[in-house]
Amino acid sequence: MYFYILDGTKISPAQFEKAQVTLQGLLAQFRISGEMVRVTSIRGIPELVELAAERGVKTLIACGTDDTFNIMLAYLAGRDFALGFIPLIDDTVLAKILGISSIESAVKTVAARRLEKMDLAVIGDNYFISQVEFGIASTKVKNMGWFSSMSSLTKDYYNLKLRIDNSYTMDITCLGGTVTNSRTTSSSNSSIANPTDGFLDLMVLERLTRMDVLKYKPDIAKGVMENIPGTSVIKCRQVEFLEPRGFPLNIAGRTFAKVPAVVSIIPRQLRMIVGKGRTF
Numbered sequence: 365m366y367f368y369i370l371d372g373t374k375i376s377p378a379q380f381e382k383a384q385v386t387l388q389g390l391l392a393q394f395r396i397s398g399e400m401v402r403v404t405s406i407r408g409i410p411e412l413v414e415l416a417a418e419r420g421v422k423t424l425i426a427c428g429t430d431d432t433f434n435i436m437l438a439y440l441a442g443r444d445f446a447l448g449f450i451p452l453i454d455d456t457v458l459a460k461i462l463g464i465s466s467i468e469s470a471v472k473t474v475a476a477r478r479l480e481k482m483d484l485a486v487i488g489d490n491y492f493i494s495q496v497e498f499g500i501a502s503t504k505v506k507n508m509g510w511f512s513s514m515s516s517l518t519k520d521y522y523n524l525k526l527r528i529d530n531s532y533t534m535d536i537t538c539l540g541g542t543v544t545n546s547r548t549t550s551s552s553n554s555s556i557a558n559p560t561d562g563f564l565d566l567m568v569l570e571r572l573t574r575m576d577v578l579k580y581k582p583d584i585a586k587g588v589m590e591n592i593p594g595t596s597v598i599k600c601r602q603v604e605f606l607e608p609r610g611f612p613l614n615i616a617g618r619t620f621a622k623v624p625a626v627v628s629i630i631p632r633q634l635r636m637i638v639g640k641g642r643t644f
Contacts, residue, residue, distance in 0.1 A: 366398030366474070367421040368450075369412050369436065371428030373403060375452055383452040383467060387427065390471040403428075410439045417443055423637075425450060425474060430458045430616060437484065437491035437634075448474045448637040457494055457616045460548035463639030473639040480642075482559045484633035485545040487613065488621045493559055493634070495547050495587070496613050496620070496627055498524070498605070499540025500569070502587035503617040517577045517584070524623075525607040528566070528600050536596075541568040542587065543603050543627045549586045550643045556590055556597065558644050562631035566598040602628040 368391075372380035391397045399419075401412050413436060416424055425448040426433040433449050450470040451459040464470045485492050497503055499522045508516065517539060526534045543566050546559035556565050567589040572580065576592070583591045590597050604626045605613065611623040 365419070365421050366396055366423045366425060367416040367419070368398060368400045368425045368427050369403065369409060369416075369432070370400060370452075371403040371409065371426070371432040372452070374429050374431060380452060386467055387450065387452070387471070390468055394471055394475040396471070396475050398423075403432075409435045413439045416445070422446060423448065428452050430456050433458055434490065434492055438489065444635070446477075446479060446635045446637060450474070457548055461494060461546050461643050462636070463641030463643070465641070469639065474637055478638055478640075479635050480560060480638045481632040482634045482636045483545055483562060484630040485564065485627065486630065487615075487627045488625055490615075490620050492615055493546055493636075494615060495542045495544035495557075496615055497540065497542050498522075498611065498613055499538060500584075501540045501542055501614075502585055503614065504540075505581065505584045517572045517581070518574055521571050522611070523608070524605065524611070526566075527604040527606060528598060529602050530604075533606070536568055537571075539569045539571055541566065542589065545629065546644055547587050548643060549588055551588060551590060553590060555599075560632065560644065562629065563599045563601060564603060564627065564629050566596075566600055566603050568596040568598075570594040570596075602626060
């Protein structure tokens with residue numbers, strides 16, 4: 365049985381209603397209709413996940429934004445659902461990772477039901493399958509012009525203290541970096557940004573020369589820091605940010621935690637419905 369959680373809390377009413385009508389038609393067309401429930405002020409995502417469990421649902425589909433899916437993850441409580449995602453807005457990070465380009469392609473993906481066991485990443489009370497960014501990373505660089513990029517990527521730097529796998533401590537001076545489970549861009553190295561390998565990839569970006577900025581700004585904007593000479597790539601299962609206190613840690617441009625904070629991985633925790641065009 366399919367159980368669809370529709371969340372319009374961060375979508376305009378007109379856009380949400382249009383998307384819902386489109387979704388209902390496509391679900392009927394592909395014969396994967398099920399119970400469809402809406403997030404309301406009375407019944408939020410936690411209550412709807414609990415309702416799905418009580419009804420013996422096997423497949424749980426988040427329909428809305430990336431936040432819809434991430435909030436749903438936080439309330440699974442170890443239950444063994446098969447999970448899917450249908451974006452009701454354009455240009456979501458999760459849709460790109462999973463190989464989904466539209467509502468229609470998402471419905472086709474759910475109907476095809478290709479499952480992958482994926483790692484689940486955790487930061488504080490937040491669960492995610494993408495990546496944490498710190499300092500200057502892809503989300504910031506995408507919005508920079510060449511002049512501001514030249515200034516920031518050659519002058520700005522941060523001093524951080526990290527502990528890796530409760531084993532050793534690093535004092536680093538860097539522009540920024542990522543702690544990656546998966547991301548919107550595939551890597552030429554299949555071991556990087558692979559959310560099925562049980563590891564996080566800590567990538568630390570060193571300060572750049574002006575020539576490096578000109579050459580590698582597109583790679584930084586795409587998040588493929590491993591292509592930039594001098595970038596450190598560390599495979600690990602836990603990254604603890606120790607200093608400086610209050611330093612922001614972001615997911616998709618939003619601050620989800622501040623230092624001190626721990627990012628860790630739970631291997632192969634999710635049974636996820638994925639598309640052919642996924643980035644891993």
